[in-house]
Amino acid sequence: MFAFRLTTLNSLSFRNPFCSDSVFRLLRLFNMEIDKAIRECDDRRLQTKYNNATYVVQRALALYSIEEVAFSFNGGKDSTVLLHILRAGYFLHKKGQNSVNGDLKDFPIRTIYFESPCAFPEINSFTYDTAAIYGLQIDTISLDFKSGLEALLKEKPIRAIFLGVRIGDPTAVGQEQFSPSSPGWPPFMRLNPILDWSYRDVWAFLLTCKVNYCSLYDQGYTSIGSIYDTVPNSLLCISNSSNKFKPAYLLADGRLERAGRAKRPSTSTGGQIPAESNGLTSQDSYKNSMLTASIIAVGDEILFGNLEDLLGPYLCRKLHSIGWSVLQHSAVHNNIDSVAEEVERQKSKSDMVFIYGGVGPLHSDVTIAGIAKAFGVRLAPDEEFEEYLRHIIGDQCTGDRNELSSKWEERMAQLPEGITELWHHDKLSVPLIKCENVIILSATNVPEMEKQWDCWIELAKSSDLLALLEPYVSKHVTTNLSDVCTNFHIS
Secondary structure (H helix, E strand, O other): OOOOEEEOHHHOOOOOOOOOHHHHHHHHHOOOHHHHHHHHOOOHHHHHHHHHHHHHHHHHHHHOOHHHEEEEOOOOHHHHHHHHHHHHHHHHHHHHOOOOOOOOOOOOOEEEEEOOOOOOHHHHHHHHHHHHHHOOOEEEEOOOHHHHHHHHHHHOOOOEEEOOOOEOEOOOOOOOOEEEOOOOOOOOEEEOOOOOOOHHHHHHHHHHHOOOOOHHHHHOOOOOOOOOOEOOOHHHEOOOOOOOEOOHHHOOOHHHHHHHEOOOOOOOOOOOOOOOOOOOOOHHHHOOOOOEEEEEEEOHHHHOOOOOOOHHHHHHHHHHHOOOEEEEEEEEOOOHHHHHHHHHHHHHHOOEEEEEOOOOOOOOOOHHHHHHHHHOOOEEEOHHHHHHHHHHHHHHOOOOHHHHHHHHHHHHOEEEOOOEEEEOOOOOOOOEEEEOOEEEEOOOOHHHHHHHHHHHHHHHHHOOOOOOOOOOOOOOOOOOOOOOOOOOOOO
């Protein structure tokens, strides 16, 4: 028999210092405070995300009985959002059945918590305090996720599990809002109500609804794993201080939320470990090595000889100037398969691949789709990138904004799922796009490429991702001798 620990409200003491008695009573008083807070806010995007997420919850509760669903809670920000989405969704579900009682003191959906000795104490405390506040009945499991699920599903009639998975998470690739478990795992339906939520959406929800979250997020942690692989995000480090960090909701680029996921250095003091490098490669490690790059131009006009490619030679010169070796400069047709095949070849050969051309709203602009295919991932909507596109459309559109907006957003806001980072710079109206070791450049002429190159250099330096090596030194020898007479080697 599978033994698990059932934790209920009666067996817990309220320890959370952030919730006073008055707040505690307020949170317990109504089960509709989340729904009310969202509907009264002026954030339309958050309202849309909330409506879609609660609709997924209601669909799931219509398909499965309460006994057949469970909620995997881990104390992180995403599962905290999902907890309140579930509470609101359950309220709306019961309201639709005309059976709501107006005061939900206990949360009826089974909650499972995988307790680990590697978890932060703050995560454990927050988890059990949250259970106390909302009347969660927690099945605490002290096994790994797969083994724990196998045992739990044998013991309980669970057919579906709510998960706080979001696009960009390592486990999110290929998932939908309703996704059967992967081969080799126990059979159950994965329910992902917040799959399409961005980092910005998560914090907009938590702050708008004024719900409590783990205190680690106020100490600079933006994505929390175990005590061995998580440090505060160095991007939130307060100037002139190595141990003080701004709260997680102030992180400007949500794509960098996992920058704090790094192996923590060993320490004998047991004290707080500052985020120094976040696991990013230091310049010293490259001091005596040669970094390589490949350059890919996408465009039929280049292959047909209708357009001279000036951008490739420019990138070659710039890469040589920082000591990088360019292994290959190629041009491919405007079709997804050609782009995918070339990217797949070059990304494994080179430290970095730079690709330009074929980036835009036209049907012939297939570069991003080709990159997604090369990495074996799908294209998925990116909320942060969509904001930039809307800003551009608003500034430049003189006609029917809605018609133009739909054309741009339908194609341009789709980015490779789970592998994309947006690199923001004040001089760029649209951030640079980085997919693993592939940099997508949208420049169409040399001045634009100069600006994007300079911004990329600056961003790479600030992130400590770029090793600036000694530039090549070129020397030219002129002679009047024939080719036969000049058969010698210059080193």
